Amino acid sequence: MSDDLPGKVTPPLPEPKRHTAPLSPPRRPRWQRILIRAMGLAIAVILTWLILAYLILPVLWRHYEHHPIMERAPKITRTAQGIPGDPLNVGLIGSKEELIQSMLNSGWDAADPITLRSSLAIARSVLRNRPDADAPVSNLYLFGRKQDLAFEKPVGTSARHRHHVRFWESSDYGRDGIPLWIGAVTYDRSVGFSRRTGQITHHIGPDIDAERNGLIADLQSHGWLTEEFQVTGVGPTLSGRNGGGDRYFTDGELTIGVLASSSVPDRSPSALKNPVAIRIKDQLWSAIRPLLQSLPDPQDQDSR
Template sequence: MSRRLNMRVAFLLLGIVLAAYLAVSYFLVPELWLFHDDRRKVPLNPMVTSTEQGIPGDPINVGLVGSKEQIIRAFNAAGWDAADKVTLRSSVDIGLSVVLDRPDLDAPVSPLFYEGRKQDLAFEKPVGRSADQRNHVRFWQTPTPAEGDGPLWLGSASFDRGVGLSHDTGQITHHIGPDLDAERDLVIGDLKKAGQVSSTYEVPGVGATKTGRNGGGDPYFTDGKALVGVLRPAAVGSGAGIAK
């Protein structure tokens, strides 16, 4: 009887600790950041995304010109997978993928906001067996005029180097690698290798910085430019018509 009672007490304490963690990390601390985050004391850079709490997130560093269908087809040809939406099921799946070191090719990516909207599209390419490390990119369709045939989609590409706790809120999150330019070049490079890009050009981004910090508190550096790829108007087989 005493052993059973001890088990009940242990589970009760565990439940209390878990509830306290969720309340502090997902409700209390994010609200406190609204008042104490120094990054909110200046207007948000127009080429920086934000978290749901309004904390500056990953900068815009990549873009594509083309239709939604072209983008989906292009990433499929390049060997990238579309990310799933964040649901209870997809959250459990990515957690099991990391813990059990098993694949989750369409693992969800957390929502980021650009001009008040959550990403329209997101793609990923795992590094290793699980979703612990991965290349990933989010895209938002914009009304901005573009060079080429189709709308301009601005995106934020970064490398997830592992799962951990946010430096700012304590929430469970992926931590990004600091070299955002390398990830930007990888995204466009993979699309080029798959023969999906006809040309590229640069647009001003967040501006050069060696001391950037995203919504999870992860440091980053960048030359501050966004590389835009103009997609080919029709599907092209891998290895054919590769852009120079």
């Protein structure tokens, strides 16, 4: 007997549930995938560079094993206005007499102090294109005072161009009671106006390492050095600016020589080696140095 009553509508049976797989997100266009990967790679490179440049390499490229006291030494000179000046890149251990004798004997002349007479003489040298072997150098400051001694080596027939070095005596950074004469040696390539103060000044060439190496080579060739080594100076610098606004670059090393009491021709000084990390840095620097030498200075509008 049927359970259906007359007039009763039987509801339809529910359809069985269908299990469908979740829809996957639409695939990004190829150019978007390439862009995201490139951005990720760029971020990784930048982070790696920041870690190397600001954390690891500054530690690896600092060394004072041959003269530990130099870790506390100043690294740069100052102008009279307190502006950072030329980096310190050379030092000589010896008496005042040994320093003067060795420099004069190695082809350098003592610079005159700045007076009205010496200032007029250097002006005539520049204007008339005549040499002035004893032309004065402007004052820079270290240990609260101007340079104790200054020397120059003329180039050509005018005081526009010359190698010059300023020295400051320091007993604190010397050795065995013998003072260290810490110095800044640069090359004057032209005369013009300071970009920072507007005063008339010499403008230096950017490759200050060449000047450091040249001074040490002069002393070596004349037999005045018994020992030579390096410590970290201002540190590797790709584009620094001195007190006159001039660009310079440097591997950051400060070369120190120990002076002999007398000249011995063909003397070969004892050369103390740098650590391995510094030697690797020097190899890298020698690879990029030609590029740095070829870069023009966008602010250089001075006559040469």
